[in-house]
Amino acid sequence: MSDTVWGGAQLDLDAYLARVGYAGERTPTEATLRDLHARHAATFGFENLEIVLGRPVLLDLKSLQEKMVGRRRGGYCYEQNLLFAAALDRLGFEVTGLGARIRMGETKIRPVTHALLKVRLDGADWITDVGFGGEALLAPVPLREGIEVQQGGWTFGLVREGADGTWVLRSRHEDGWFDLYAFGPEARYPADYAVFNYYISTHPRSPFTGRMVVQQPGPDLRRTLIGTELTLTRPDWSRVVRHVPAEELPAVLETDFGLVLDERDAAELVALHREEPVA
Numbered sequence: 022m023s024d025t026v027w028g029g030a031q032l033d034l035d036a037y038l039a040r041v042g043y044a045g046e047r048t049p050t051e052a053t054l055r056d057l058h059a060r061h062a063a064t065f066g067f068e069n070l071e072i073v074l075g076r077p078v079l080l081d082l083k084s085l086q087e088k089m090v091g092r093r094r095g096g097y098c099y100e101q102n103l104l105f106a107a108a109l110d111r112l113g114f115e116v117t118g119l120g121a122r123i124r125m126g127e128t129k130i131r132p133v134t135h136a137l138l139k140v141r142l143d144g145a146d147w148i149t150d151v152g153f154g155g156e157a158l159l160a161p162v163p164l165r166e167g168i169e170v171q172q173g174g175w176t177f178g179l180v181r182e183g184a185d186g187t188w189v190l191r192s193r194h195e196d197g198w199f200d201l202y203a204f205g206p207e208a209r210y211p212a213d214y215a216v217f218n219y220y221i222s223t224h225p226r227s228p229f230t231g232r233m234v235v236q237q238p239g240p241d242l243r244r245t246l247i248g249t250e251l252t253l254t255r256p257d258w259s260r261v262v263r264h265v266p267a268e269e270l271p272a273v274l275e276t277d278f279g280l281v282l283d284e285r286d287a288a289e290l291v292a293l294h295r296e297e298p299v300a
Contacts, residue, residue: 026210027103028082029110033090037108040064040090049113051142057112058149058161061105066095066278067154067236069229071222074289078222080215082107093281097221097229098136099214101152106138109149115141119148120213121204124189134221135202136214139164148179148190154236155245155254156192156201164188173240174256195258233294237278244277249294251277267294 024030038044041060046053071078078100079085085104088094095101102118109116121135137150146164150157159172162179169178176193186206191198221227228234235246243254246265251273253261265273271287274280282290 025110027106027110027116028211029107029112031082032107032111033086034108034111036086036090037104040093047112049109049115049142051147053112054109054114054140054142054147054149055160057105057108058151059159061101061108061151062157062159062238064279065089065101065104065151066274066280067097067101067152067157067234068095068274068278068280069097069222069234070094070280070282070286070290072229073233073293074286078218080211080218092283093279095235095278095280096152097154097234098150098152099218099221102136102138102150103211103214105149105151109138109140117141118209118211118214119204120207120209120217121190121202123202124200125202126199132220134217135204136209136217137202137204148188150190153201154234155238155243157236157238158190159238159240162190169193175240233290235274235278235280246273246278267291270294 041064043057043060045056080099080103085100089096089104106116117139119137119139120133121137122131122133123135136152137148140147140149147161148164149161158177162168162170162177166181169176178191178198180189182189182203187203189203190201192201221229224230232248237244241256245252249265251263251265268291270290271282274282
């Protein structure tokens with residue numbers, strides 16, 4: 022098998038599919054894409070623990086497999102979508118990387134820092150993104166103007182904006198549509214994500230360099246751990262918020278987010294958060 026931009030030939034596909042619990046057909050079909058997206062999203066928590074622990078975020082496929090598949094950890098957008106792209110590539114899907122400007126309900130223009138994927142399937146384009154965290158898609162979405170999709174208890178939509186090919190992914194909140202991010206048609210590559218990743222993982226103004234951010238979307242519940250504050254959000258937008266004592270963080274990461282820390286990482290994480298004052 023010849024290698025490609027996404028490195029599918031380097032992927033241990035059997036180990037990846039076993040990790041996400043997929044035993045279906047290994048063919049590039051809509052059913053396969055939907056099932057894999059859902060299983061990946063349910064398996065790998067969104068997390069920035071490497072940054073919190075003072076380590077570089079490695080994006081080569083060998084490191085991603087070792088961390089996410091082998092050590093049962095998660096990752097943030099570049100890690101998640103690069104691993105997913107390799108799996109899709111290996112299965113024969115036509116994959117294009119894209120870059121997005123985060124909005125999260127605001128209108129100011131931010132830099133392109135988010136990675137997502139476009140899949141060409143039977144003559145149509147789909148957006149698939151397993152790395153957006155708490156409000157991430159649970160399934161791929163056809164790239165069509167005005168489409169609205171229900172995924173579990175959540176509703177997502179896509180709209181065109183302006184004449185430059187910009188799309189906006191939106192989520193329906195309790196008070197109306199909420200812009201998640203905007204993306205254009207320009208193809209992005211692992212080399213682009215490496216540059217974005219360096220900024221996001223090192224810049225002092227990055228949302229991921231000053232605090233732990235762990236998230237897990239689900240059909241009926243979204244879990245978010247920011248520092249030591251755990252928030253559980255239901256589709257009716259009711260929320261339960263509680264403080265997690267430092268000593269309980271490793272257990273919460275495993276039970277609520279499926280993230281397994283070794284003894285050293287758990288001890289370092291507890292020590293870091295034991296020093297933080299409770300808000």
